[in-house]
Amino acid sequence: MHALALLTGLAALQSWIAPASAETVLGLAVFSRHGDRTTRRFPGYGLTSLGHNQNYQVGAHYRSTYLSNSSPLKILGISEDVYVPSQIFASAPDQKILIETSTAFLQGLYPPINREEVLNNGSTITSPLGGYQYVFLRSEEEESPDTIWIKGDDGCPAYTSSADQYFQTEDFQATAAETQEFYSRMLSYLTFEGSDWTMTNMSYRMAYDIYDAIHVASIHNATSPARNVTSADLSRLHALASKLEYSLNANASSPIRSIGGQALAGAMLRQLNQTIVSRGRTKLSFFGGSYDTMLAFFSHVAQLDRPNFTYLPDYASTISFELLVPGNATEFPRTVDDIGVRFRFWNGSSLDSEQLMQVYPLFGSSDEVTPWTTFVDKIQERAVTSLKQWCGTCGSQKSFCLQYNQDQLEVALSQFGGNGEGLSKGAIGGISAVCGAVVSALACAAAFLLLKKKNNPSNARLAVASSPSSSTKELNSFQP
Ligand SMILES: *[C@@H]1O[C@H](CO)[C@@H](O)[C@H](O)[C@H]1NC(C)=O
Numbered sequence: 101m102h103a104l105a106l107l108t109g110l111a112a113l114q115s116w117i118a119p120a121s122a123e124t125v126l127g128l129a130v131f132s133r134h135g136d137r138t139t140r141r142f143p144g145y146g147l148t149s150l151g152h153n154q155n156y157q158v159g160a161h162y163r164s165t166y167l168s169n170s171s172p173l174k175i176l177g178i179s180e181d182v183y184v185p186s187q188i189f190a191s192a193p194d195q196k197i198l199i200e201t202s203t204a205f206l207q208g209l210y211p212p213i214n215r216e217e218v219l220n221n222g223s224t225i226t227s228p229l230g231g232y233q234y235v236f237l238r239s240e241e242e243e244s245p246d247t248i249w250i251k252g253d254d255g256c257p258a259y260t261s262s263a264d265q266y267f268q269t270e271d272f273q274a275t276a277a278e279t280q281e282f283y284s285r286m287l288s289y290l291t292f293e294g295s296d297w298t299m300t301n302m303s304y305r306m307a308y309d310i311y312d313a314i315h316v317a318s319i320h321n322a323t324s325p326a327r328n329v330t331s332a333d334l335s336r337l338h339a340l341a342s343k344l345e346y347s348l349n350a351n352a353s354s355p356i357r358s359i360g361g362q363a364l365a366g367a368m369l370r371q372l373n374q375t376i377v378s379r380g381r382t383k384l385s386f387f388g389g390s391y392d393t394m395l396a397f398f399s400h401v402a403q404l405d406r407p408n409f410t411y412l413p414d415y416a417s418t419i420s421f422e423l424l425v426p427g428n429a430t431e432f433p434r435t436v437d438d439i440g441v442r443f444r445f446w447n448g449s450s451l452d453s454e455q456l457m458q459v460y461p462l463f464g465s466s467d468e469v470t471p472w473t474t475f476v477d478k479i480q481e482r483a484v485t486s487l488k489q490w491c492g493t494c495g496s497q498k499s500f501c502l503q504y505n506q507d508q509l510e511v512a513l514s515q516f517g518g519n520g521e522g523l524s525k526g527a528i529g530g531i532s533a534v535c536g537a538v539v540s541a542l543a544c545a546a547a548f549l550l551l552k553k554k555n556n557p558s559n560a561r562l563a564v565a566s567s568p569s570s571s572t573k574e575l576n577s578f579q580p
């Protein structure tokens with residue numbers, strides 16, 4: 101039995117310290133970087149076979165840690181072999197590489213099972229690929245509001261202008277000057293027939309792309325001069341790419357720089373909370389995303405101020421949050437008092453690595469487990485937890501932000517040759533809500549015109565609000 105008597109966060113924490121005491125994992129949220137891939141410079145880049153294996157291996161390790169009946173960290177009540185859709189939530193942006201990453205992870209999590217189905221006519225059937233399990237993956241297309249949780253820095257003008265400031269800093273200028281000779285020398289690794297790398301491209305400003313091109317070619321391209329890169333050069337390229345990317349995604353006095361990590365934190369909180377409020381119905385949540393989101397999360401949200409967290413995480417790295425209670429729980433706890441959160445980071449996919457699923461205390465504390473209520477407070481201080489908050493912070497022009505920005509609506513409207521006069525605030529609000537679901541700002545402007553014509557704002561508002569799908573259709577027919 102777990103210690104129900106422990107009411108305060110502090111007391112609950114002490115029960116975690118006793119080394120032999122059992123614990124029960126109630127749920128898990130994971131964010132993964134993609135595995136080895138082709139270079140980002142070419143369109144249609146994606147995972148290599150090596151990369152697929154890495155993400156698969158990571159998924160398989162999560163399986164043996166959190167799903168296996170013999171694991172002390174098995175999630176309470178999770179199905180070991182047969183995928184149960186209600187227990188798993190998985191989401192990735194609609195990008196080839198991140199869909200591949202997430203699919204490979206999920207393949208490792210729930211590998212094929214040979215279940216035979218007997219038909220009434222006596223035939224026995226098995227699924228393709230030896231009983232492959234089709235784990236549901238939500239893919240978020242670029243105009244979907246749910247992209248912000250995984251790619252919170254995309255389509256965020258406030259982020260872009262803050263990141264651009266880095267190029268004006270003394271730190272940037274000094275680093276660029278110090279490394280110019282080094283980068284000039286690196287050109288020899290990128291020089292071959294038909295290459296579009298020239299001396300003008302070789303500088304610290306391009307640190308990530310240069311590192312990426314040389315690193316990828318050094319692994320995959322049998323004829324590339326990059327095969328000859330020395331490990332000292334490669335690690336300097338890695339360090340400089342890390343410095344640039346960290347600078348673009350972290351700045352203590354400019355929190356917008358880590359907006360991607362803040363949105364991810366909001367998503368992680370929402371999924372963990374979902375596990376709690378559903379009393380364990382949702383058990384494991386997964387997101388596929390990028391290294392920059394990880395860096396932003398490490399710095400501003402998690403406050404992991406070890407120097408190692410300022411470097412690019414390796415391919416297929418995962419961060420994860422366990423929800424857990426002390427003791428051998430047999431049912432989901434009735435209160436959150438005993439629930440704690442433990443953070444882990446696994447740098448890469450290697451199973452022998454010392455860094456395999458390492459636990460790191462969060463928020464500058466030395467405690468490995470943060471009581472749930474403290475975790476919520478700390479995350480809420482730093483996270484983006486609503487679409488409205490993200491749209492406002494970013495000053496975003498994304499179509500799904502239109503609903504929060506009346507000025508923007510009016511601009512859209514005036515571009516369409518009309519104005520908002522004659523519409524009540526309520527009517528604007530009503531259409532704005534619908535516009536959130538409509539892809540094109542033009543269609544929304546058309547809606548205003550339509551309503552203005554009717555000149556009966558309150559009825560129109562009701563019509564729009566009560567029947568969003570039919571009015572969406574109507575609106576779309578107004579597009580030129
Ligand atoms: C049984 O039904 C399945 C599906 O219609 C068919 O593919 C199979 O050939 C049938 N088997 C026999 C023995 O008729």
Ligand SMILES: *[C@@H]1O[C@H](CO)[C@@H](O)[C@H](O)[C@H]1NC(C)=O
Nearest residue numbers: 265266269271347351353354
């Ligand atoms: C961090 O942000 C502050 C405030 O916007 C800015 O003055 C400073 O130059 C930034 N530092 C870097 C390294 O970008």
Ligand SMILES: *[C@@H]1O[C@H](CO)[C@@H](O)[C@H](O)[C@H]1NC(C)=O
Nearest residue numbers: 141296297298300301306309
């Ligand atoms: C190098 O710079 C030139 C000129 O700006 C540009 O056309 C080319 O695409 C760049 N090459 C790379 C690899 O970025």
Ligand SMILES: *[C@@H]1O[C@H](CO)[C@@H](O)[C@H](O)[C@H]1NC(C)=O
Nearest residue numbers: 292293294321322323324325
């Ligand atoms: C591999 O290197 C050769 C130069 O030796 C180059 O022509 C080719 O484009 C490279 N392949 C890829 C996929 O980058």
Ligand SMILES: *[C@@H]1O[C@H](CO)[C@@H](O)[C@H](O)[C@H]1NC(C)=O
Nearest residue numbers: 322323324325326327328329
């Ligand atoms: C690597 O360096 C060796 C010796 O310097 C040279 O012979 C070889 O051609 C180089 N390989 C590539 C792919 O450039």
Ligand SMILES: *[C@@H]1O[C@H](CO)[C@@H](O)[C@H](O)[C@H]1NC(C)=O
Nearest residue numbers: 369370373374377476480485
């Ligand atoms: C958890 O979810 C419930 C139900 O949706 C909500 O009322 C509550 O505010 C959420 N808590 C946090 C910390 O997000």
Ligand SMILES: *[C@@H]1O[C@H](CO)[C@@H](O)[C@H](O)[C@H]1NC(C)=O
Nearest residue numbers: 406407408409411447454455
């Ligand atoms: C930092 O990372 C390197 C390379 O992965 C590792 O060897 C080293 O032990 C790490 N240092 C700390 C303090 O964790």
Ligand SMILES: *[C@@H]1O[C@H](CO)[C@@H](O)[C@H](O)[C@H]1NC(C)=O
Nearest residue numbers: 407408409411412413414447
């Ligand atoms: C992850 O590994 C890379 C080297 O591959 C290292 O530079 C970085 O510091 C490591 N990150 C952490 C948090 O240990």
Ligand SMILES: *[C@@H]1O[C@H](CO)[C@@H](O)[C@H](O)[C@H]1NC(C)=O
Nearest residue numbers: 101120121122123427428429
């Ligand atoms: C919890 O269960 C494990 C395995 O069944 C057992 O070894 C351990 O003693 C139990 N711990 C407590 C505190 O009941």
